[in-house]
Amino acid sequence: MTQLDLDPTNTRAADDTAAEPARLGRKRDHSRDADILDAAVDVLAEEGYDGMTIDMVAARAKAGKATLYRRWASKGELVIDAVACMKKDDLDLDRLPDTGTLRGDLIGMIKPRTLEEAEKKLQVMAGLMSVLARSPELSDAISQAIIEPRAEVNRILLRRAIERGEIAADCDVDTIALISPSMAAYRTLVLKKPVDREFLVSMIDGVILPAVGIRP
Template structure:
């Protein structure tokens, strides 16, 4: 039986989620946080590097030395935000695929959900004007959670819960892709009820499991 190497997989997830950030700079977190705030408040088209520099109390030249364009800054900021939502060192291991997936759902306040929608709307504006950035946006939005789902699915295969013939890649991307669609295009919040409905009504049946655990 093939043994998983969780530590190696965690390292791979964390590295890919950072989208190739440059050298470690002490001001990076403040600049990236400021970029997210400005994006949420003004959208991509209304956002400027001057606004981010003023919010972060950083020089405009400092930002451009690290991120050559506004799009690069936004993608890096969103990637780091998404990576920060997942504690890669403490992923749940409940003993079931459904339990692991549900355990990853984090309660959100109404304010946080609305802010997330504004951030995703800003990203949609960026992709509308720069469709060539779609792959980078996928890496920032979809891949962090898909990588975790991939681990859960492989773990479920190893314990014999689901078939080795299931399409791990498709299943891993299913929920984050549908959540991104809901945020970006439908402009609706991704709440716990929506995520559980995807787990029970879409992912588990696609993996060959019952919608709900046995009573």
């Protein structure tokens, strides 16, 4: 990264510093930056990474550009922190449905608010497609914020089904847990279709349950 890239007076140069976003593990007081990070996520979902600018985020957050540049030296750094903070909306793993059946638990996870949050996260992922291949740090952040939370929920529900003897103990939990988040991403990014209740139920009954040996 050059000195020009870090110059807060050079908006275009800072915005274009996408190839090598820096300091993924950088610690900040996210409660203090919450409005800016939320605004960055909104702009990213609407405009995509290439169309997003620091000016847009500052305007959406009602903050001065200097405030943003004091905390993030480039657009890439801001996006990484914004995506990482999307995890604050993760599902409460201590309050998952417990209906007594795997199908009931999976269906119980399909709620309007959950669908809205998942759709927004996938829109963010779509907005980042142009930069993912050349930014491994951003790819990791996207996986942890968008794919991993849903996969972890599925792993918990599958292990619970194994414990109660509903499915076989040698079930490939890790692979099956990735089916629905992966297909949801494909549906949004490639097919340009919404991830709605009908789609998710069809995934549960037509793919996931047969994969674990349950006839719906």
